[in-house]
Amino acid sequence: MPGLSSDEEVTLLHYNRGNYFEWWAGFHLAEEYSKSPHPEHRTLLAQCREEHIDAEVSKSNHVSATAEMEFTVTAGPARVLPLSLEGVLRISSVTDETGKKLSFIQEDRKLDNDTWIILPEPAAAGRVYKVKISYEEDSTRDSRIILQEGSGLYFVGARTSWYPSFGAFDDRTHFKLRFRSPKKYKFIATGRRLSSEKSGDSLETEWESEIPYSVVGFNYGDFVDKTQSDQNLTVTAYGGREVPDELKGVTASLDIEQLRRGSGAGDIASRSGIMTGGFNTASSAAYAAAQSFQAFKLYEFYFGQLPFKSISVTEQPVGFFGQSWPTLIFLPYTSLLDATTRNSLRMQNSAEEREFYNVVAVHEMSHQWWGHMVGWKTYHDQWLSEGFADFSAALYIRKTEPNKFKAFWDLRRRHLLQNNSAGHPPVEVGPLWLSYQTNSYLEPRNSQVLI
Ligand SMILES: [Zn+2]
Structure with missing residues (x-):
C-alpha cells in the first residue's frame, strides 16, 4: 500500500481499473504467526539523522533546493535507496561528500517518477554516508508545489515531499532549513527560527528542529x-490580509445579483446576512x-x-x-x-x-x-x-464550553451506531486496528468513524 507504514508481506487488494481499489487484508508470512499472534519487524532501509535544506521560493512561487542528507543504512548491504520526492521536483545532481557525482533514477514525471539514488558500492550497515541532492520544480499549472489562491495567498501542497526523505512520518531527522523567499511576504517554517534577514528582494530565514522531526514544511503569504x-x-x-479568490467569487456573485435586481431590491448582502467587512480573516x-x-x-x-x-x-x-x-x-x-x-x-x-x-x-x-x-x-x-x-x-x-461536551460525544456515538450508506453500523464492521481495511468502495468512511 503506497504511503502506508506497513511491514506485512502479503496484501490483498481489489482493484477496479480506473475506478477504485479496496484494501481487503494484510498479513505476515504464515511461519511468523507461529512465534507471535502479532508479528512486527518493521525497519527502514535507511535512516537520515541529519538533513540541511537550502531552498528558494521564487516570486512566481517555484521551488528549488539543495538538500544534504547524512544517513546510515539500517540492515545493509544496500546500494539502491528509494527517496520520497515529488515528481515535478527534477533532480539535477546527486553527489557524495567528496563532490563526486552519483547515479540516480528519476523517470519522467508523467510516468512512474519514484526516485532512487545509487551508491557506488553497497552501503555497510551502521556507516555514515552523505549525499547532496539538487533539484528544481518543473511543473505545469495543475502540478505546482505551491498554488496561488489569491492576492498574497499561497497553498503549499506536497507537504511531505517538497524535500527528499526516506519517508515522512517514518524517519526522524534533525533538520536545518534555510529559505530565500519574496521579501514582501511573511515566511514561517517548522522549528526554532535562528535568523531572519532581508537582503535585496529576498527574505532569508533559518530554522532548526529542536528534536528530530518526522516531517518539515513551511507556509508564507501576505499575512498579518x-x-x-x-x-x-x-x-x-x-x-491573510486578503481573502482567497474562492471567497471573492462569492462576494462577486452577490454584487452581480445586486446589479441584476437593481437598487430597488435592497441590499442583497445585508439581506443574505453577510455583513460588509465580514470577510476579514485577519x-x-x-x-x-x-x-x-x-x-x-x-x-x-x-x-x-x-x-x-x-x-x-x-x-x-x-x-x-x-x-x-x-x-x-x-x-x-x-x-x-x-x-x-x-x-x-x-x-x-x-x-x-x-x-x-x-x-x-x-x-x-x-x-x-x-x-x-x-x-x-x-x-x-x-x-x-x-x-x-x-x-x-x-x-x-x-x-471551555462544558455545555457542548455531551453533544460532542453524542455526535460520535450516533455515527458509530447508525447505519452507513451501505446499511451497516460502522461499529460492527471490524476493529479500529485494521485501519482502512474497514472501508470499502460503498462504505468509505468506516475507519474515520471508528477513530
Ligand atoms: Zn487530526
Whole structure:
C-alpha cells in the first residue's frame, strides 16, 4: 500500500481499473504467526539523522533546493535507496561528500517518477554516508508545489515531499532549513527560527528542529500576525490580509445579483446576512492565537511539556481541513471567518460542520503531542494520532464550553451506531486496528468513524 507504514508481506487488494481499489487484508508470512499472534519487524532501509535544506521560493512561487542528507543504512548491504520526492521536483545532481557525482533514477514525471539514488558500492550497515541532492520544480499549472489562491495567498501542497526523505512520518531527522523567499511576504517554517534577514528582494530565514522531526514544511503569504505569549510559550497566528479568490467569487456573485435586481431590491448582502467587512480573516488572527495558546496550556497540563517554545498557527487558503506539522499549524481560512459570516455563507448548516469549526484549531494543536511526539510504527497504530487528537478536542470543550461536551460525544456515538450508506453500523464492521481495511468502495468512511 503506497504511503502506508506497513511491514506485512502479503496484501490483498481489489482493484477496479480506473475506478477504485479496496484494501481487503494484510498479513505476515504464515511461519511468523507461529512465534507471535502479532508479528512486527518493521525497519527502514535507511535512516537520515541529519538533513540541511537550502531552498528558494521564487516570486512566481517555484521551488528549488539543495538538500544534504547524512544517513546510515539500517540492515545493509544496500546500494539502491528509494527517496520520497515529488515528481515535478527534477533532480539535477546527486553527489557524495567528496563532490563526486552519483547515479540516480528519476523517470519522467508523467510516468512512474519514484526516485532512487545509487551508491557506488553497497552501503555497510551502521556507516555514515552523505549525499547532496539538487533539484528544481518543473511543473505545469495543475502540478505546482505551491498554488496561488489569491492576492498574497499561497497553498503549499506536497507537504511531505517538497524535500527528499526516506519517508515522512517514518524517519526522524534533525533538520536545518534555510529559505530565500519574496521579501514582501511573511515566511514561517517548522522549528526554532535562528535568523531572519532581508537582503535585496529576498527574505532569508533559518530554522532548526529542536528534536528530530518526522516531517518539515513551511507556509508564507501576505499575512498579518497576532501573538499571545508568556515566559515559556509564544503562539503567533497568521491570517491573510486578503481573502482567497474562492471567497471573492462569492462576494462577486452577490454584487452581480445586486446589479441584476437593481437598487430597488435592497441590499442583497445585508439581506443574505453577510455583513460588509465580514470577510476579514485577519481580524480573527488574535482570536486564533488566544485559543491556540489556551489549548497548548491545557494539553501541556494533561500530556506533559513539549520541547517547543514557539508555535505558529497559519492560514491556508483552502477550506475544510487543517494540518499540524511540528511547531507549524495550517488552519483552513474558513475557520478564521467569524461564525456569523460562516452561517451567512451556509458553510456550517450541519452539526458536523459547526463542530469542525469549533474544534479544528485545538484539534490541530493537540497533534503536537499526538502524531509528532507519539507516532506510530505501522498503520495498525496510526489511529493513535487522530483518535487522541479527537479526545483532546473533547477535553478542551469540557474545560471551555462544558455545555457542548455531551453533544460532542453524542455526535460520535450516533455515527458509530447508525447505519452507513451501505446499511451497516460502522461499529460492527471490524476493529479500529485494521485501519482502512474497514472501508470499502460503498462504505468509505468506516475507519474515520471508528477513530
Ligand atoms: Zn487530526
